[in-house]
Amino acid sequence: MAVKLEIAGVSKHYPGHDGISVHALDGVSFGIEDGEFVSLLGPSGCGKSTLLHILAGFEAATAGRVVLDGRPISGPGADRGMVFQDYALFPWKTLIENVTFGLELRGMTRDERERIARDYIALVGLTGFENRFPHQLSGGMRQRCALARSVANSPEVLLMDEPLAAIDALTRNQLQEEILKVCAARDGVPRKTVVYVTHSIDEAVFLSDRIVVMTPRPGRILQVLEVPFGYPRTDATRLDSRFSPLVAEIWQTLKVHMVQAIDSGRN
Amino acid sequence: MTAETIVLPGAPPTGLGLPRWAQLMIVPVVLIAAWEALAQLGWINLIFFPAPSQIAISACKMIASGELLRHFADSLRRIAIANTVAIGIGVPLGFFMGLYRPFENLMDGIVNLVRPIPPLAWIPLAILWFGVGEKAVVFITSISAFFAILLNTIAGVRAVEKSLVRAALSLGATESVLIRKVILPATLPHLFTGFRIALGVSWMSIVAAELIAASSGLGFMISYYREVIRTDLILVGMLSIGVVGFLMDRGLIWLEGKLLPWRVRLEL
Structure with missing residues (x-):
């Protein structure tokens, strides 16, 4: 499959109040294929929302480039649909x-x-x-x-910024399936390309083809994981014997880095 | 939909078994009855405190002769003109100041320098510039309405949620579409608040302006009857302003509910 959206060496610095700039993203690179569902997963401060805002064109990268269908992204546009946490x-x-x-x-x-x-x-x-x-x-x-x-x-790409973070847990499970249904191919409309930001490991595993796991300070890609399930996904997916171990594995990996981040914050 | 009211433990049950309008009437009715009684008993000076019954009779006479209506119409016309001018200048200026930071930086200094000057301090200049009459009163009234409208417009534009703007841009909105179809409707509740405040301060400043710089209007009427010591007619003028101001504010609230139905839940 062709690369739809290419993220190449994207960094983002915010000027801090005390002259020390905040390093939100540091040299992030990966590609998203046409029709792929990719989640950006990580704890607060890992730059996943910043990256999504750069893809949406709401913010500019300090370094690196983002290319959609061969055209560099320079601002917001209708080719990238956005779903917000607060619905908007x-x-x-x-x-x-x-x-x-x-x-x-x-x-x-x-x-x-x-x-x-x-x-x-x-x-x-x-x-x-x-x-x-x-x-x-x-x-x-x-x-x-x-x-x-x-x-x-x-839109060519659907960008979703923690869309279910403010939804109660029961409705959230239901809406996860709805999101997949809406993004699936149907009579003549090809499957949507989706970039989905979340801090829920379960959600990322249930929804995605691939998960980009990110760590904070500075925001970097820790690993990129393929999710072994096909579509459509149902309650049976959550009960699959590979589901929980995958969630546990991602949690163990993230936990190590979150502890390190706390330690480096102390020093 | 009704708002939750905080009820303190031990507070008496609300209502007294009466509808709300009846409860609102209790204190005014008791006060007026007491006042009337004191007047009838001759315990107060009727020149300074005319009996409520006397005020009512004088009000009826003034209405019948058309005098009250004439003064009222003059004041109302000035308020209408002044608010139209204030909206015409205040809303566009407020939009530009709210939307474009460099323009705001340019204008903020002069706005905040002129704003603290009470509208009434403009009266001497207004009389010298426009003479006693319509123009001077309208000028002074528009100044007071203008700032209420300007500040609420700026605040309204600033308060537009960032995510609404971003959502519109991601749906393909250009800057012009964004301003007309997102920022303008999102600002309307603040604009209405501005209009209500402007109308309130208009009545305050128009009366003061008419006391000095006019030969008609409710303010002039009050001032005129002071000279001939007709306190009953002074009170008729004052009460008219209270009633009209109240009705106009209610009218704007009603209009807001009609025009912005989506806002009902946020307001109540």
């Missing part, structure tokens, strides 16, 4: 108006954009709630709406 729905727009926002900007007629929006609203199971405002929806429903809004706009 427009509170003055109804559910369907949120979903059609991007389609309207692309100059689609009302009929066309509402047809596409209803299709995606149905896909995330929100049919019947089209005319509700975000404040009338639960957290899980808001995130489904945000997911529909991003995917309906058919």
